[in-house]
């Protein structure tokens with residue numbers, strides 16, 4: 626392991642960037658936190674005792690996470706065709722696998738909670754604003770503007786998921802927490818890729834920043850609307866909703882896209 630770390634430090638920046646976008650890097654990373662888990666949590670982690678109300682709220686939230694992860698799965702897969710070179714295409718193939726895994730573990734968590742027909746339940750409980758966000762994201766992905774699509778997918782959507790999952794994990798039952806913590810580790814890699822790739826592209830063509838500002842204005846409104854809708858459904862207070870919105874906006878700004 627020490628030898629491997631030394632090798633990484635000695636790489637030139639271009640070789641290093643290619644390495645962190647490789648399937649080999651992905652394999653080493655996920656092995657570290659997924660080994661021994663089944664559907665995203667340790668098999669021995671006990672199921673919490675939830676009352677009917679808590680279970681109901683958790684099912685609604687998980688159904689909406691499934692909508693978000695389906696958007697991420699379709700978006701990451703669609704971006705492969707738009708990506709400008711092989712290293713970015715390879716990275717996006719690892720991201721596509723991650724998003725498929727996220728969707729799978731969340732659907733499985735619904736089954737563990739006794740949801741017999743997750744597909745129907747997701748349809749029933751999906752937030753209209755989140756569906757609108759998904760539609761707009763996929764339009765951007767299929768529009769072929771690499772910077773705008775990558776920004777929508779790997780900055781806006783990832784920052785939204787990161788804010789929500791991070792906050793939820795802090796108060797979740799043990800199984801849900803483990804599932805979310807594994808997902809968050811993958812999302813960090815996706816955000817890192819978006820930040821690095823967009824940072825470079827914007828240095829090369831500063832005019833693209835203006836296009837991204839337009840995308841951000843449009844999507845921020847939808848993201849904040851999703852928070853309002855989903856948080857209201859699960860009975861969160863106005864203060865909690867405000868906190869979630871703030872942490873999303875801070876995440877996007879931390880990435881340098883104020």
Ligand SMILES: [Fe+2]
Pocket residue numbers: 694697723724727786808812
């Ligand atoms: Fe995801």
Ligand SMILES: [Fe+2]
Pocket residue numbers: 697724783811812815
């Ligand atoms: Fe992601």
